[in-house]
Structures are given as structure tokens and as C-alpha cells.
Amino acid sequence: MKYIIFIILGLIAMVTLIIKIVKSNGTSDDDLYKVTTDQDYRNYIYKTINSSSRHYIDQIFRQIDEINRLINQFNIELTQAYYNSMSDIFKRANDIENLINQCWYSNQFKKTFSFYIGLHYASHLLANAIKAEQRKIRDTFVRQKNRRDHWDKKINSLKEQQQKASSSRRALIGKDIADSCRMHQSIAALASQIGEMNTKYNERVTYQNNQTGKRRDFIAEHFGEKGERWKDRMHERAIFSNSGNEGREVS
Numbered sequence: 001m002k003y004i005i006f007i008i009l010g011l012i013a014m015v016t017l018i019i020k021i022v023k024s025n026g027t028s029d030d031d032l033y034k035v036t037t038d039q040d041y042r043n044y045i046y047k048t049i050n051s052s053s054r055h056y057i058d059q060i061f062r063q064i065d066e067i068n069r070l071i072n073q074f075n076i077e078l079t080q081a082y083y084n085s086m087s088d089i090f091k092r093a094n095d096i097e098n099l100i101n102q103c104w105y106s107n108q109f110k111k112t113f114s115f116y117i118g119l120h121y122a123s124h125l126l127a128n129a130i131k132a133e134q135r136k137i138r139d140t141f142v143r144q145k146n147r148r149d150h151w152d153k154k155i156n157s158l159k160e161q162q163q164k165a166s167s168s169r170r171a172l173i174g175k176d177i178a179d180s181c182r183m184h185q186s187i188a189a190l191a192s193q194i195g196e197m198n199t200k201y202n203e204r205v206t207y208q209n210n211q212t213g214k215r216r217d218f219i220a221e222h223f224g225e226k227g228e229r230w231k232d233r234m235h236e237r238a239i240f241s242n243s244g245n246e247g248r249e250v251s
Contacts, residue, residue, distance in 0.1 A: 033233050041121060048114040056103055057118040063096050064122060067129045071136065086137060086197050093130050093204065097211065100126070104215070113223050117230065120215040127208035134201035141198050144191040151184040 035041045042061060046054055070089055074082040100119050109115060155177060162173040220231035 045114055045118040049118055050110045050112055053109045053115050060099060060122045064125045064129055067092055071133050089133050096126055116219050123212040123215055127212050130208055131205050134205055137198045137201055141194040144187060144194055148187045148191050151180055155180045
């Protein structure tokens with residue numbers, strides 16, 4: 001009888017310990033649906049993902065954080081450094097997407113639920129970062145177009161003045177027109193370059209959102225009720241992302 005009591009007490013202690021470990025590690029499935037911040041979501045992924053995969057997911061998150069830092073580094077005033085940054089961010093985004101894709105299809109990782117939602121979330125954060133940069137480029141493009149229109153109007157005004165001016169004034173006005181035309185051409189060329197960059201980013205945003213959606217649907221299809229619940233919850237609940245798009249759902 002004593003042995004039976006000891007065994008029962010031992011089982012109770014073991015169950016209690018397991019419950020405490022689960023709670024302390026934050027590995028309950030319900031914890032996933034209580035997150036309210038980007039860091040909460042990352043922490044859940046870090047705690048539940050296989051240790052051999054955690055480093056790779058963390059590195060992807062850090063690279064996206066760096067992209068967001070670069071995005072916030074420049075205002076919409078166009079400089080050569082800012083234009084170079086646009087190209088650099090675009091290349092970095094492509095490199096990160098390739099890395100996400102490689103991890104997704106690689107056989108070296110244990111393909112758990114947490115592994116896949118980690119890559120999905122990285123894809124979502126990347127889409128937000130690309131969109132944030134695209135918005136800045138769009139605003140820069142609009143500003144350049146307004147500058148171009150300003151010089152266009154000035155040139156037309158100078159031409160009208162030249163027609164009405166005396167012969168002695170026409171030469172001076174002609175010089176102003178030539179200078180204004182050079183400025184207009186320079187700004188028009190920049191506006192064209194920024195317009196092309198804006199188009200590239202628009203297409204890249206669409207592509208990244210599509211990739212994120214495919215990854216979301218894959219998880220829902222391959223993880224049964226848990227995957228479907230996760231997908232539904234991601235649609236319902238807003239999660240703060242470090243790209244500054246507060247309140248947007250995880251796609």
C-alpha cells in the first residue's frame with residue numbers, strides 16, 4: 001500500500017512539474033493567440049521552435065530589422081545617398097526572400113509548426129518593410145514631379161516675358177530660360193528614375209504579399225485544426241510589426 005501511495009504521489013509531482021515547465025516556457029498553444037506585440041510573437045516563436053532552427057530565424061528577423069533601420073535613415077528629400085539606399089534595400093529584400101525560401105524547402109531543419117510560422121512571419125515583416133520604403137519612394141516621386149512642374153511653369157512664364165520685353169532685356173531673359181531648362185531637365189530625369197524605382201517596388205510588394213499568403217495557406221492546410229485556427233486568428237487579430245505598420249494583420 002505504501003508503494004502505491006508513493007507511486008501516486010510521484011505521478012502527481014511529475015504532472016505538476018510538467019505543467020510548471022510548460023507554463024514557464026510559454027509553450028501553450030493558447031499563448032500564441034494572446035500576443036499583442038511584434039516582440040510577443042517573436043518570443044513565442046523563439047520559445048517553441050527547435051533550437052537548431054532558432055538561429056536561422058533570428059538572423060532573418062535581424063536582417064529585416066536592419067532594412068527598417070535603413071528605411072528610417074533618410075527623409076523623402078532626394079539625395080544620391082538616398083537613391084543608393086533605395087537600390088540597396090531592394091537587393092537586401094531579395095536576398096532575405098531567397099533565404100526564407102531556402103529555409104522553407106531545406107531538408108536540414110525540423111519542419112515544425114513554429115518553424116513555418118516563423119518563416120511566414122518573416123515574410124510578412126519583409127512585405128511591410130518593402131511597402132514602407134515604397135511609400136517613401138512614392139512621396140519622393142510626387143515631390144520631384146511637383147518640382148518639375150514648378151520649373152515648367154517658370155519656363156513658360158519667362159518665355160511670355162521674353163516676347164513682351166525690350167530687345168535689351170530679351171537676352172537676359174533668354175539666359176534665365178536656358179538655366180531653367182537645364183534645371184528642368186535634371187529634375188525630369190530624376191523624376192523618371194524615381195518613377196521606375198516606384199514601379200519596381202510596387203511589383204515587389206505584390207510579389208511578397210503573394211508569397212506570404214501562400215505560406216499562410218500552406219500552414220493552414222498542413223497542420224490540421226491547429227493550422228486553421230492559427231490562420232483564422234491571424235486574420236482576426238492585429239499584430240504590431242517593427243516596420244511601423246501598426247494594427248495590420250499577419251497576412
